[in-house]
Amino acid sequence: MNVIAAVKAYVTKMTDENEPGMKILLMDKDTTSTISMVCGKSEIQQKEVYLLERIDNINANSNVGLNYLKCIVLLRPTPQNVDLLSKELRNPRYGSYYIYFTNIVAKADIKILAESDEQEVVKEVQELYMDYLAVNPHLFSVGLFKCIDGLSFPSHFLIRTVQSLSAVLLSLKKTPLIRYQRKSKFCKELAQKLDELINKESSLFAFGQNSYPVLLILDRRDDPVTPLLNQWTYQAMVHELLTINNNRVNLSNIPGVSKELSEVVLSADQDSFYAKNIFLNFGEIGQNIKELMEHFQAKAKSHQKVESIADMKAFVENYPQFKKLSGNVAKHVTVIGELSSIVAKHDLLQVSEIEQEIASQNDHSSQLQSIRKLVNEKNVRDSDATKLVMLYALKYRNHAGNEVPALIKLLKKRGISNFLLNSILNVLEYAGSHACENDLFNVESAVKITKRFFKGLSGVDNVYTQHKPLLHETVEELIKGRLNEDLYPNTSIGNQHFNGRVQDIFVFMIGGTTYEESYSVFTLNATYQGINIILGGTTIHNSKTFLEEVENAVKNIPKKHTKHLSHLVV
Incomplete structure (x- = not known):
């Protein structure tokens, strides 16, 4: 199971299956993020995509008369997107349209689009289930921040989460047994709504499985400790100290940083160095970069001393050809240099x-x-x-x-x-x-x-x-068949009862997961051969976003447990 591979397979299907020739890719805000997480711009262009457009930002006069171009449309099936697409089809700017929705689309919406297609420019309408953000091969996010509001799970966030989870399951062709944290009303609501959808769309979820995968739904509130800790593996450390936003890191506030490094992309799928070092600790990463630079120095016949992060930065500045040959490494030298500076300074x-x-x-x-x-x-x-x-x-x-x-x-x-x-x-x-x-x-x-x-x-x-997230222990109990069924019941008791070894596990955290928990899942996958674990969350937190999530979650709630402390913070 690999969510990045699943989304990339859909992208290949979408760009390769229709007629050859130059194409326009028309997306919305969410699908733009989905694509950018797994494909670089150059990779998209290699698939004959001439231009990327946003459907919510179309100039009525733009690209008029380009009817020789094909338009690939990739949208979430929302009422707003259906309305915008209907307007586009009534006055088409391109010769043909291949429409792909990232989730299940209602028949009523298909009818609206068909009625709008008066010039019969629509050649194809398909569902490609990639309504989520694929972060690592075993990690995905819904992209919902502050989803718990006043200790309730608002219906629009609940529905969005159900849609995203169903897309993950459909993209990986799995119909799970759903288990949830019994005492969390959020987990129970999500489990029930997802179960209803799977039953309603039973034909879509008919994969002919030999065994039932398990989806375990957890509540972030059960472990408030993990998001508060400083991190020392590369991906987690970058997110905690610099913040990763859809694989992008803003470095523009670093003194003297070059324009091309003011924002960098960290994607394990597109960056081999990052892929190899993503779960290594800080000291190991610095040593790996040093070895790589020493290898280049030998080729460049340079004798410049490289002992520290500062020496590495100086080396990169003095050898512009190094930037050209290994811009990727220059990026990591800058990132690690800033991490090193923050660690020492504070x-x-x-x-x-x-x-x-x-x-x-x-x-x-x-x-x-x-x-x-x-x-x-x-x-x-x-x-x-x-x-x-x-x-x-x-x-x-x-x-x-x-x-x-x-x-x-x-x-x-x-x-x-x-x-x-x-x-x-x-x-x-x-x-x-x-x-x-x-x-x-x-x-x-x-x-x-x-x-x-x-x-x-x-x-x-x-x-x-030293610390191990609570999630690690919980998933390990599930793998060993020891997870308490009273505390973590399933939604189908009375209809089906699962016995036997679990092979495929989905873990979803309402209220956001963390990169430390992602690392735990990575180690569990490595430890238990034959077990495949995918982790997801409404978002991926560092300590700053977690505290903002917590503030939103308890706003307007009477202080039941901290009355005796309230006067101290006034």
Whole structure:
């Protein structure tokens, strides 16, 4: 199972199946993102695509008279898109139209388009199920940010998520047994709606499977810890410190960065160096780039010393032919150079070590002392100081020596923003308000629940990678056939009951997943031969977007669990 390969296969089908010759590709905002995630512009142009257009940004007089060109239309089947396409067909600018929808299209919409096609320019209408963002071969996103609103899952976000998940399943030709987190109303709603769609469109989902794949639907609120941690594998680190937006990273704020590197694309499918290093840790990546540059130096007969990230940047600037021959490596030198600068400037090694200790070990006194010290360090960023207090509050809120109020006062004295101060309370409400099997804030069950999402990895030498996401343990239990059926029931009890070894697993996280969890799925795929796991989420978070998601999720909700702290953040 490979979501990037699935989407690329559809792109090939769409561009190769119709008549040869120059083509226009007409898309909407969402399908533009879908295509850009898996295909570079040059790759599209090699398929005889002459021009890319947006249907929501058409100038009525543009490209008039180009009736010798064929138009490939790729749209989500939304009412707005059907309306815009109908207008295009009434006054066609091109000689023929090959229409592809990225999801199931209603018969009524097909009728509207047929009635608009008075000049009979439409040659084909098909459904190609790529209504999602393929990020890594095993990772996809719906692209929905702030999907939980006031601890409810708005119907338009729910419907959009159902559509995206159904497209993933159809593109990979899988009809799953759906299991969900029982005490999460969001998970139950999504499971039921998706199950209804699969039953309604049973002919589309009739793949003649020998076994049932499993779709496991989880709630982000069950693990608020993972999105708060600093990361040290390449993809996760870039997203945490620089932010990846649809495979693009904005570097324009780096002093002295060249124009061509002001925005870079990081795609494992289009970038061999990135593909090889995406899950390696920071030190290994730097060493790999150094070796690659030394190889080039040998060819260039250069004796310039390359020992540090700064030396690498200087080398690239002094050898313009290096940029030409290995622009890809120049890009990574710039990215890693900036990561290295941020790590050193803001003491992230120290911060991360304490984060990992809180997440993986029990030593209240020592951890409290370390947090106090780092909160008073000027080099430590406000966001990192606040996240340390959040992690402490999540773990030790019921500890006899709990010092959350004192730590909030310390942050306030430092001048932390109201958003960050309120985020501490928001995270506590967010993590404690969901319907877990046990109330997270119940004194008796708190230790049990805390152990669930504060779980270390035994035998790990690297102090920066001790933490293991709760998702890792949950999926492992599913693989071994030990996932509790009362806590994670399926939608079809009474109709079918699954017994036996699971081979294909889809895991979907409502409220967003993370690149650390993506790495966990990557390692599980490598560990359990014959098991194929795909991870998806409403979005992919770094700590900044997670805190914004949390703020939106608990807005206008009475503070049930943090009343005693509210006066501290005013």
